[in-house]
Amino acid sequence: MQKAIAVFNSNHDALLAEKLLKQRHIRIRPIIKPRKVSSSCTLALEFGVENSRKVTEICVSNKLLLAGIFQKRDEEWVEM
Amino acid sequence: MEVYFDNAATSYPKPPSVYEAINFTLQHVGANPGRGEHSLSQSANRIIFKARETIAEFFNIPNSRNIVFTSNGTEAINLALKGFLKPGDHGIISSMEHNSVVRPLNSLKNDGVNVTIVQCDKEGKLNPDYVFKEIKKNTRLIVLTHASNVTGTILPVEEIGEIAAKKGIPLLVDAAQTAGTIPIDVLRNNISLLACPGHKSLLGPQGTGFLYICEGFNLKPLIEGGTGSNSELSEQPDFLPDRFQSGTLNTPGIAGLKAGIEFINKKSIQTIKEHEDMLSKTFINKLKEINRVRIYGPLSIKEKTAVVSFNIKGKDSADIATALDEKYQIMVRVGLHCSPHAHKTIGTFPDGTIRVSFSIFNTVHEIDYFIDSLKVILN
Numbered sequence: 001m002q003k004a005i006a007v008f009n010s011n012h013d014a015l016l017a018e019k020l021l022k023q024r025h026i027r028i029r030p031i032i033k034p035r036k037v038s039s040s041c042t043l044a045l046e047f048g049v050e051n052s053r054k055v056t057e058i059c060v061s062n063k064l065l066l067a068g069i070f071q072k073r074d075e076e077w078v079e080m
Numbered sequence: 081m082e083v084y085f086d087n088a089a090t091s092y093p094k095p096p097s098v099y100e101a102i103n104f105t106l107q108h109v110g111a112n113p114g115r116g117e118h119s120l121s122q123s124a125n126r127i128i129f130k131a132r133e134t135i136a137e138f139f140n141i142p143n144s145r146n147i148v149f150t151s152n153g154t155e156a157i158n159l160a161l162k163g164f165l166k167p168g169d170h171g172i173i174s175s176m177e178h179n180s181v182v183r184p185l186n187s188l189k190n191d192g193v194n195v196t197i198v199q200c201d202k203e204g205k206l207n208p209d210y211v212f213k214e215i216k217k218n219t220r221l222i223v224l225t226h227a228s229n230v231t232g233t234i235l236p237v238e239e240i241g242e243i244a245a246k247k248g249i250p251l252l253v254d255a256a257q258t259a260g261t262i263p264i265d266v267l268r269n270n271i272s273l274l275a276c277p278g279h280k281s282l283l284g285p286q287g288t289g290f291l292y293i294c295e296g297f298n299l300k301p302l303i304e305g306g307t308g309s310n311s312e313l314s315e316q317p318d319f320l321p322d323r324f325q326s327g328t329l330n331t332p333g334i335a336g337l338k339a340g341i342e343f344i345n346k347k348s349i350q351t352i353k354e355h356e357d358m359l360s361k362t363f364i365n366k367l368k369e370i371n372r373v374r375i376y377g378p379l380s381i382k383e384k385t386a387v388v389s390f391n392i393k394g395k396d397s398a399d400i401a402t403a404l405d406e407k408y409q410i411m412v413r414v415g416l417h418c419s420p421h422a423h424k425t426i427g428t429f430p431d432g433t434i435r436v437s438f439s440i441f442n443t444v445h446e447i448d449y450f451i452d453s454l455k456v457i458l459n
Binding site: 009010011012013015016019030032033040041042043065 | 114116117118122125126129132133144145308309310311312317319320321322
């Protein structure tokens, strides 16, 4: 299954996102943010790429400081 | 028997779960929250996050990111006052305020901030109309203690909140004496800034407190530095809570504060208030029977928190407190309780009063012991 990651500009918001996504039964895995991805929080949330739109919606509707959603393509992290 | 009747200064003892949470955090989650990529740092971070969520739910705060941890209530008040008021601004306070409000405002006066102190009556009660009358064009903030730390008098936060909302003036509430015993709803009470110590009725450890800053409220941080975020920038982050949360947090203390609030939730704030009311009522009724006693503040339980101030005519309050402590291991607080304006209001300045304050862990048996001991001392 292809994976994507959500990264945030605030540690608090990353944890808030983790809580909200779990409440919506979206399977996530907290990981250390890849160095190549730019954001100010060191925590990233990994999830199945098919949930990208849902994750974005939840983050936007809750006004979270989402730095972006990224996917690995040819060893490069590309913003979706 | 050791009796601790100084809970208005700091509550003691704490629930066992508070000690356990602090100990567990110190021993097993010792990393720096938000400062490392590793799992232990994230575990510490989750403790901080969950504590914010617990506080938010307790005070009906819409977003937990608007909670900034401080080392006590005084620091929270300083951040609110010094971070907000500017030269030429006008602020209104009551005459029952603690020095945690009076002193920073006095310092701001030197920078050109004007302050009006609205007089309360002899029982420490505040007429909201008097506050309304003092509002000027440049009034930028109303500051109100929710209850006096001297008399326990509950001040009309709800009515003042309505006035503040109507006039578009932010309200800063000092909830040092009420957070944990009287329900506070920041939305319903139109509170823009809420300053709370964690170590009083919220039953957390000393060294904890917080300031709630409502959404969109522009404060200047007093302390800047590392936040674990935006590390590539020299500027302080502009988002909450990081804007006001520089330096390593007191994670064990915050874990204890969270456990304190969870204890209150489990027991229910109403049960705690009812127990403390029962203690205050019992104490006041027994104290009234002693000759030459004068009790200050309202006697009606509905109008006060579990704080009772009194004096014995012709006796030095310090002598009585010393005798209570030395001979009977009963701990009370005498003097001005850092609230000279409140003592001036009730007519006990500069001598002060003997203050007795209860918590959920005090008993009627302790009150009986206090009254019997006091009678022996007076005879």
